[in-house]
Amino acid sequence: MDDIVSETSLRRARLLSGLVMLAFVFSHLLNHALALISLEAAEYGRGWFSLIWLNPVSSVIFYGAVLVHVILVLRTIYSRRTLKMPVREATQIILGLLIPYMIIDHAAGIRLARALYSIDIGYAVVINNFWIRNPMLGLRQSTVLVLIWLHGCLGVFYWLRYRDWYKQISPYLLTFAVLLPILALLGFSDAGRAMETNPPVRVVHPNQAELEAVVDRVTAGLKTIFGGAVLLVFVMRGARSWRQRSNAFEIRYDHGALVRVPAGLSILEASRSGGVSHFSACGGKGRCSTCRVRIIQTDGPLPEPSSLERATLQRVHADDDVRLGCQLRPRHNLSVALLLSSRQKGDMPPNAEPIRPGREEEIAVLFCDLRNFTALSEARLPYDMVFLLNRYFTMVGQAVEHAGGRLDKFIGDGAMALFGLDGDKDLASRNALKAAAHILRNVETLNEELERQFAVKLKVVVGIHAGPSIVGVMGYGDAKNLTAIGDTVNVASRLESAAKEFDTSIVVSEPLLRQSGHDAQTLERRTIAIRGKRNEMRVFLISELESQRFL
Numbered sequence: 424m425d426d427i428v429s430e431t432s433l434r435r436a437r438l439l440s441g442l443v444m445l446a447f448v449f450s451h452l453l454n455h456a457l458a459l460i461s462l463e464a465a466e467y468g469r470g471w472f473s474l475i476w477l478n479p480v481s482s483v484i485f486y487g488a489v490l491v492h493v494i495l496v497l498r499t500i501y502s503r504r505t506l507k508m509p510v511r512e513a514t515q516i517i518l519g520l521l522i523p524y525m526i527i528d529h530a531a532g533i534r535l536a537r538a539l540y541s542i543d544i545g546y547a548v549v550i551n552n553f554w555i556r557n558p559m560l561g562l563r564q565s566t567v568l569v570l571i572w573l574h575g576c577l578g579v580f581y582w583l584r585y586r587d588w589y590k591q592i593s594p595y596l597l598t599f600a601v602l603l604p605i606l607a608l609l610g611f612s613d614a615g616r617a618m619e620t621n622p623p624v625r626v627v628h629p630n631q632a633e634l635e636a637v638v639d640r641v642t643a644g645l646k647t648i649f650g651g652a653v654l655l656v657f658v659m660r661g662a663r664s665w666r667q668r669s670n671a672f673e674i675r676y677d678h679g680a681l682v683r684v685p686a687g688l689s690i691l692e693a694s695r696s697g698g699v700s701h702f703s704a705c706g707g708k709g710r711c712s713t714c715r716v717r718i719i720q721t722d723g724p725l726p727e728p729s730s731l732e733r734a735t736l737q738r739v740h741a742d743d744d745v746r747l748g749c750q751l752r753p754r755h756n757l758s759v760a761l762l763l764s765s766r767q768k769g770d771m772p773p774n775a776e777p778i779r780p781g782r783e784e785e786i787a788v789l790f791c792d793l794r795n796f797t798a799l800s801e802a803r804l805p806y807d808m809v810f811l812l813n814r815y816f817t818m819v820g821q822a823v824e825h826a827g828g829r830l831d832k833f834i835g836d837g838a839m840a841l842f843g844l845d846g847d848k849d850l851a852s853r854n855a856l857k858a859a860a861h862i863l864r865n866v867e868t869l870n871e872e873l874e875r876q877f878a879v880k881l882k883v884v885v886g887i888h889a890g891p892s893i894v895g896v897m898g899y900g901d902a903k904n905l906t907a908i909g910d911t912v913n914v915a916s917r918l919e920s921a922a923k924e925f926d927t928s929i930v931v932s933e934p935l936l937r938q939s940g941h942d943a944q945t946l947e948r949r950t951i952a953i954r955g956k957r958n959e960m961r962v963f964l965i966s967e968l969e970s971q972r973f974l
């Protein structure tokens with residue numbers, strides 16, 4: 424559990440530090456783009472840029488973000504057992520190393536000039552330096568700026584690509600991502616050309632030589648530290664591989680492949696380094712069991728499963744000879760059979776999109792269902808039922824969307840909706856309650872019409888729970904969509920059944936209500952048993968009337 428928590432925290436730290444740097448580069452590019460209007464506009468923009476980014480607070484935030492990001496890149500390089508990786512991942516790592524190295528001089532020059540001699544380097548001076556005095560340096564700085572932007576945009580893409588709404592806004596984001604650096608480069612070259620015809624009088628600061636010497640020293644020092652840190656990481660990797668190679672072992676797969684790898688690698692890592700296709704939906708975090716292997720034979724004892732591996736294996740009722748490929752790090756030769764594959768031979772069309780691994784998200788899940796639906800449908804014409812159900816589904820769908828949720832699926836006369844795919848779990852809980860209140864209120868309006876025409880009164884029950892779920896694209900062909908699975912979904916479904924048992928409108932779990940920030944004082948409490956859970960869960964019963972305060 425600690426591993427998962429710390430991995431999540433590291434992911435968040437990487438994202439947050441990356442966003443800070445992206446905001447910095449955005450304002451930098453914007454500043455250059457302003458030069459398309461005039462040099463004065465760019466100078467005005469630079470004033471704002473300095474005000475925002477060169478004050479002590481933002482300096483600490485910015486340099487802190489750079490440091491965190493660099494440390495995380497170095498950590499990734501060290502912790503990867505093999506450097507074989509998809510091109511996109513390699514691109515991000517290489518850019519993550521190149522960028523800090525290439526910006527050290529510029530950043531040190533600007534910061535030291537301001538910190539030591541209170542020199543505020545104006546836009547005209549920057550252009551003069553980079554366009555007229557040292558065009559090669561200008562070319563390098565422009566390249567770095569574009570590379571940082573590219574690195575950041577790729578990071579944002581990997582962060583947002585599975586969001587439900589991403590597809591809709593991606594064309595705008597892409598246009599913006601391409602347009603901004605182009606405008607910035609055009610602005611830079613416009614300013615440069617204007618300066619060629621009308622070069623500024625170069626004012627040399629009395630301490631210029633001294634400043635340049637300090638900048639050179641600091642730059643050289645920082646580059647040495649950075650280069651040393653990178654070198655150290657590779658030396659540490661080398662030492663680790665050397666240690667492991669002296670204890671290499673062989674894995675023989677049931678389909679005939681043979682991989683020889685250093686000790687310390689997991690079976691999943693060994694498969695990857697040997698080019699053996701080995702499925703892993705959770706990315707090797709011990710959370711999914713899709714990497715499971717059957718141990719056919721081993722030359723020596725296997726390490727005992729960790730508590731994480733043991734819990735996952737127990738959960739899937741795995742046989743005694745089954746282990747998680749991502750967790751087992753053997754020390755002796757062994758033979759294994761891979762038990763799961765992402766595709767069945769012959770079942771997938773050649774151009775079918777591969778199944779994407781899911782990701783763990785803190786979300787709220789809402790289930791709603793019609794009471795007495797079977798009795799209702801038995802007494803009515805099927806076509807009338809189609810009409811009734813469609814009216815009801817529309818009402819539910821609109822209520823969910825109105826509250827910022829995503830309708831996941833209709834199951835018979837029930838529906839499942841997800842909240843918080845965009846990240847804010849407290850808001851997700853509030854929105855799920857709001858959607859439930861809307862559904863209950865709107866069904867009353869719908870009933871007024873249905874009672875008149877069909878002598879029918881629909882009664883809806885709702886169950887809502889919040890917690891971690893695996894969110895990912897699942898299915899096949901056209902029946903593929905983003906959905907969630909896991910305990911949170913199962914519990915929400917159980918709460919909807921509990922609403923029927925308790926003859927109330929909504930049953931919500933305690934975690935959801937706590938997260939929503941709504942007061943639980945006046946609500947009726949119960950405890951219910953959840954299949955597969957040792958402890959009972961505390962829930963709250965909410966009547967239709969009480970639900971209206973969530974609107």
Ligand code: FES
Pocket residue numbers: 702703704705706707708709710711712713714715747748749750
């Ligand atoms: S890859 Fe998910 S448990 Fe091994």
